[in-house]
Structure formats: structure tokens, C-alpha cells
Amino acid sequence: MSTGPIACQTRNLSVAYRADPVLRRVHFSVPVGSVMGIIGPNGAGKSTLIKAMLGLVTPLTGTSEFFGQPLDQVRRRIGYMSQSTSVDWDFPTTVIDLVTMGTYGELGWIRRPGKAERARAMASLEQTGIPELASWQIGELSGGQRQRAFLARTLVQAPDLYFMDEPFQGIDAKSQQAMVDVLKDLRAQGKTIVIVHHHLATVRDYCDHVTLLNGSVVASGPADTAFTKENIRTAYKAREGAEAFLETAV
């Protein structure tokens, strides 16, 4: 385990949906400035882990701390990029409006987003490479463009700690490159990123730290020590995709 400052730490986290346990006694921490990949097979509880940490799912047991403080004290420093399938893309709003929603956390109960907020939203859209789509209705975006718009909405908050749920899910090569560029940029700025990812072959390209999850934590730490053949095999048991990957890589 690295000894630097810790961006977020989860202790003894257990979650169940009704009678089915999803996460059992999850314990892990993310060093400041790292890119932590949450890796595991389908149904391993990767998204649930992030949601429980951020208070979207009520855990049975356990606590999470961010920069040494409870969530409510540090919300401004945390950005969440949910899966793009989680919303209704027929909603009557434009891309720039969607991105501006990232500034709503600072506005309080009465204030409206103004010119400054829109300018920041526009800058985020440029960062993700889709400024020309600003006035489009969100339903007209492709899968990759939707992910980039979601990323822009998170960027506009300028958080120190990012949680991204499957940001590379179903996107085109161009969007993927744009997202990777932004991730590299964030990393260069010393931001911390927690990323749910399921494509084993690209884990080492994006992540320097890995938490292998399968209901409980199989291994967590720097990629070199955590993302090993034995650990992957344990997490994925005998899944075909993982076996094929293990024969060619690591």
C-alpha cells in the first residue's frame, strides 16, 4: 500500500439488494493522484460500489471518507459521471444545458446559471472535443458523443476526485481517444480518478492502480502488484474472456 495522502477510503462496506448480497466487507483506498480501476466480471458490484460510496445506494454496513472527511463536507471536490444509459435522452434539453447542470451544485436554492456558468460549460465541451454540438438536442447525440457530454458535465464541476462508471462503454474510436486525452490531462494536473472498467486488455493503458472486485475485494493496490494473473483468475474464476486474456497478456 502506498503511503501518500489518501483521496478516498472505504471501510467494511456491505450492500444487499433485498435478500441478495452484492458487496461483502469491501475495504480499499485510493491514493491522491492515482487512476484507480475498479475491475471485475459482470455482477461483481462495481457500479454498486461507487453508488454506495456516493450515498446513492444505502449500505448495510461500512463507511467511506473523501480526503479524510465525510461526503457531505467535500461534495464540491467530487465529480460523478454516471452511465449514459441511466437517463432519458428524449428529455427536452440541449447539450450546453446538460453540461451546465454540472454547475448547479454551487448555485444554492435560488440562483440561476448565468453567462459565467455557460462559458465554463462551453470550455468543458471544447475539452471533450464536441463544442459544435452545443445547441443540439441531447437525443441526437451518438453513444460516444453522449459519453463525452457526460464527461464535460463532470469536468465543469472542476472536482479533485472523479468517479466514472464505465466511461468507455459502447463508444467509437474517436470518442475513446478524446476521453483518453482528457484523462491524461486530468492525471497531469494531479487529479484522482476512480474508473469502473471491464475491458481487461486496456486496464494497464488507463489505470496505475487496480481494485479487483468480485462481491468482495480480491486485490487492491498498484497495478503491478494487484493486477496479477492469479488475482485476475480468482476474480473472474473460469470465465472465457478472462482466460483468453490471460493467455495473451500480463
Add this chain to the structure above:
Amino acid sequence: MSFILGTSLLAVVTALACALPGAFVVLRRNSMLVEGIAHAVLPGIVVGYAFTLDLNSPWLIVGAALAGLLVVLCNEWLIRTGLLTGDAPQGLVFPALFAAGIILITLDFNHVHLHTHVVLVGDLNLAAFHQLVVNGVSIGPRYLYVMLAVLIVNVAFIAIFYPKLKVTTFDDQFAMVLGMRTKLLNTAFMFLVSVTVVAAFHAAGALLVISLVVVPAATAHLISQRLSVMLVLTALFAVVGALAGFWIAYVLNAATSAGMAVFYGFMFVAVAFIDKLAIRVRRYRRAEAASAGRPAGNLGIEGLLAKPRYAFAAQRRQEESGRRDGSAPAADTQAAE
């Protein structure tokens, strides 16, 4: 004020009061929950009426609205238990409450006389019967001012909480991570819907109030690219539908709420048809823009009318980045550091 003018004004105000929160009801996919509320408030209305002998009493409206909120909260609780899926929880709660109301009426509870057709579809003309008289001059139906008050409360609520309503309606979980109290806002909003439904009960009854709440917003949703535009169009469709429906019912000597609901239906079909035609124009324009290498901008009926604000700026930026060998803006900032 003449009876016809007063009653048609009442139709317009009732339609507006129901339709504006309806925009969020439609976007939150809660339409059938409103149907549930409209039925579940009946026992509240019967008991309230027995004590106040006045369907327009604020006490009755708030009391019965609490019964409507019961459906919302029971519904949420039943979904959380995981015992029932889909919209089955609603089907479980509201018929029981509605039936309780029916039993109260048939048992002649405290000598309440509510006619079946008033319970089902309301009666706008009967509702407009009691005129408000100030200094000996009639200033329209008393009920008009009740609905006007509800309309003002609804407009104020939407105006004050517009950004919050927008973000919680679109992406509840994102709003929660931002630290918004989404559950509180949702409960407050559904209570307001419940109040509106109870207040409109006299005019539209338990069956047709859902039409007033849902149809103008659903029609506006077909052709709106922005929430603000959708709200304006919702109000427009509500007013047009209310006036047209009122006059149809007047000419045919039929129930006003039924006239409004039928005209709303026609309006939806007409707008859906026009939108289908507009989609063809959109596709043509998009293909044209793509072949000319221009950004297509905002498409749809709204986009056909207005030149998009950001299209020019985006085009300029594209040209600039093209001159710099297509280097991405993100890479520029990195290089600058």
C-alpha cells in the same frame, strides 16, 4: 362578469393550473401516478365535504391532497419492499382508497350528496355556479379564484425551483451527488400535484383530470428541444384546448371537461402528424448541411425557426483548429502548461 365569460375563464385557468406541473409529471414518467392520486383523493373529498359542505374550501383541498400524497408515499414504499414490480403498487393502493370513497358516498355519509357524474368527470358549469360578488357586482365564479390561487402557487413553485426541478427530473442520481435534497423536492412537488388535482376535481372529476395534467405537456414534449420551450408550448396547448373544448361542449350541450379532453386528444394527434412531416424536412436539412460540410445545428421544429446560437462560434473554432493541423483543444492546453 357574464356567466359564459366567467366559465370559459375558469376552464382556461383550470387547464393552466393542471398543465404546468404536468410538464414535469410527463418528464418524470409519473402520469399514471396522477391517475392514482385523482382516484385516491375521493374519500378525503367526501369526508372533507361532509364537514365543510363546500368543494372549494381550502381545508378540503389540503386535507384531500394529503390523501393523494398517501398514494405517492405508499407507492414508493411498496416499490422499495420489492414485493411488487412495475406499476402494480399503484394498482394496489388507489382502487382501495377510491372504493372507500364510493362506499362513503353510497352510505350517504353525513348526508353528503355527490352525484356520480360529478365524481367521474366533474361539472364545470356547476362549479362556476357560485359567483363571487363584491359591492353588489359579480366578478366571476368563486371557483375561478380558487383555481387562480392554485395556478399562482404552481407557477411560483416552478419558477423558484426551476433549476432543481430540471436536474432532478433529468438525472436524479447526479442531483443527489451534487448534494441536492431530491426526495424533499420530489415530495413537495407531488404534494403540489395532489393539491392541483383535488382543486380541479370539481371541474374534471376523478377520471378526466389526468387529461388536463398530462395531454398538453405530452403534446409539447413531441416538438420541444428545450424545457423552457416545452413549458411555454404546454401553456399554449392548455389555453387553446380549454377554449376550444369549452365552446365545443357549449355548442353540443355536453360536459365541458369531456369536450376539453377530446379536443386535447385531437390536438395531440395533429401535432404528432405535423412533427412527422417536420422530421422529413430535418433529415433533408441535415443531409444538406453534411454535404456542404457545415454543422447541422439544432434540429427539430424549434431549430427550423431559429438560427442556433453556437453554430457560428463552433464553425469558427473548427476552422481555427483546422489551420493548426487539426490539433485538439485539450492538447493545446497541455502544451501551454
